[in-house]
Amino acid sequence: MRNVLPVLTVVAVIFVAWYIGAVALNATWAQDNAARAGVELSFTELVADTLSQDKPKLPAPHQVAVEIWETTVEKNITSRRSLVYHSWITMSATLLGFVLGTGLGIALAVGIVYNRTMDMSVMPWVIASQTIPILAIAPMIIVVLNAIGITGLFPKAVISMYLSFFPVVVGMVKGLRSPDRMQLDQMKTWHANGIQEFWKLRFPSSMPYLFTSLKVGMAASLVGAIVGELPTGAVAGLGARLLAGSYYGQTVQIWSALIMAAVLAACLVGIIGLAQRLVLKRMGMA
Amino acid sequence: MTTSPVISAKDLSLTFHTDDGPIHALQDITLDIEKGDFVSFIGPSGCGKTTFLRVMADLEQPTGGEITVNGVSPEEARKARAYGYVFQAAGLYPWRTIGGNIRLPLEIMGFDRAAQDERVKRVLELVELDGFEKKYPWQLSGGMQQRASIARALAFDADILLMDEPFGALDEIVRDHLNEQLLKLWKRTEKTIAFVTHSIPEAVYLSTRIVVMSPRPGRISEVIESPLPKERPLDIRDTPEFLDVAHRVREGLRAGHAYDE
Structure with missing residues (x-):
């Protein structure tokens, strides 16, 4: 307090x-x-x-507050005018992209830690991927995926994944390498194989790094989902609300969508923070 | 069978190649350790005592000479899980209980659940930590943690125990207590123990043989057979025999120019 x-x-x-x-x-x-x-x-x-x-x-804060009130509490959540509905659309893409990005990030990190060729070759590409402006590449992803018949949630999730895998790779490479020489020697004296070493030592040791990465990754994932909604022709989602708002000069609508996105990000990151506290406390690492 | 040494090194050398030129960590080490021996390695930093222990454990590769552990190469011995290794730090996993930590090598080695339970119980009694199975490492003192790590090294019944300054980070009172316990444990289990230490009293109190080493290049300058009986209460350290052995160790360290920096 x-x-x-x-x-x-x-x-x-x-x-x-x-x-x-x-x-x-x-x-x-x-x-x-x-x-x-x-x-x-x-x-x-x-x-x-x-x-x-x-x-x-x-717009003044109270105007935004009134707009948010009217578009959340006073609208049916299935309505196209409901900010809850749009938040839900964005959140589902965010979460799917976050899960995909986390999976990809962990997989790449494992490859980098265990495979010397990947260690030498993958990281520069991972870093290069993040230097490309997402606004430039997002429409391409949408167009390419559309061309092969994939539309809707998934293309947005791919953009989220594109942004969110990066912090996970960086964090997990560091985390999986966090066991010291003594711990690795100890595993060797027991003649542990690579899989045992991974599950019993490296993966548990990486937990503090993983959670830190997940927080950054979740925020990046939300940005990705919103950016992904901009070139989809403004159908639905917080990104669509932002775009429609800017077309018609509805600044109050833009600001309420922005605030909603911030609240959503805070909630999602907060949930990860809570999980982090519980897991690390349970593991004796906090 | 009983006559062949457990660990046998002949003209063993190990040279590290660094940017500042080669470092002769070990040179012409010839030593046999018999079954049931308690051999201490003592010498100043850089004398190669830890490196020698790591060679026995297949954690370092010698660059010359021969070494066998249980009659086979260190690598084969390691893969046959011939030894338990106790490091200077207890190295317990914070996310596992004491029991879970001792279980760790047993899980890796594929013991079934019942065997794991039985062994955890047995080795915890051996190091007098019964009742602490469900506790987490942070709930234990440093000395108790190190005892748990010894229990972990004993859990899979290796005949050889390699110990690298296991009590180096502990205070003197705890250390005395653990030394006494270790001797009891050695007598009960009849293990062969190789023990690296900085402390002359510790080496003399524990060992049947004391290997004095000197640095640059790392080599054995003297091997002292202890005339002390196997039964050793702590106050044996005040007897003339004990002081005589300690004196010889000190002379050996001096003769090896160990401390003329």
Whole structure:
């Protein structure tokens, strides 16, 4: 409970800055409108106007809050207008991509640790893969997969996988190599084979590294899913909400989708953090 | 059968090639260890005592000479699980209980569950840790953890116990206690023990033979047969015989120019 006050302080500072920003950025529009109508705005009227515009440059927090309330609680979750529905679409792609990416990441890490050729050759490609802007490659993945008849959830999950396998590879290579020389010698004195060494020593030892990687991977996976929704013609998902919002200048809708994405990421990463605490405590490693 | 030595090294050499030139870790080591011996290796850092132990365990490859363990090469002996190796650190897995840690080599070696249970129980009694099977390593003191690691090395009934400064990180009081326990254990199990140490009193108290080594190149400068009886209470360390052996070890270390840095 001791850290509640600092957290609340930071939140308060953010809100104050946000409101000041909203007033400052939306003032021009309000002034122009007033000028056209031939009226003079008092300071209070100006502030009131900047915080209640339909398409503000920067919507005020309460406008976003109202929008989120209306599109979550007050809408049927199966409705196309429900943010819960869109979050669900994005989350399912995120989770599938996360699972695929984690699997791919662990598989590559095992290959790198156990196979000298892979050790020498794979890592540069893994790093190169992440230097390509995802915005450039995402449409290609969608188009190519579409061409072979794969549409819907899976292409988005592939983009999520593309982003989320990287932290898992890096973390797991380090984790699987974390047993020290003595532990490996010890395994050798027992004439353990590679599989035993992996399951009894290397894999358990890598758990702290795995969970750290999973947190980064989950966040990356969500970004991947949202990016994957942008070139799909804005059908559904948080990415589609962002895209539709920007087409029609619906800044309130954009911001509420952004906040929703952030909340979703925080929840998903939080769940991994919880699992991390439980598992590592159980394993005597925390 | 009974006459052949358990470990036999002849003109054994090991040279590490480093960027600063070759390091002669071992040179012309010739030594036989008989069944039931308790042999201590003592000498300053860099004298090759740990390297020699690692060669016995097939953890290092000699570059010259011959060595057999149980009459076969160290590699074959290792694969036949001829020895248990105790490292300086207990090296228990934090995610396994004490029982689970002792079970680890047994699982690897394919003992069935019933045999595992029976052996875990037996070796825990041997190191006087009965009742601690379900505890986790962090719940035990450093000395108890090292006893658990000895139990783990004993669990699969290897005839040879290789110990690399197992009590080096422990305080003197705990060390005395563990030395006493180790002697009891050695008498009960009739294992052949090779024991690396820095401590003269420890070497003299435990051993039937003390191998004094000197560095650069790592070689044996003297082998001292202990006249002490097999029955050794801790206060044997105050007897003239004990002090005489300790004196000879110290002389041996000095003669090998071990400490003239």
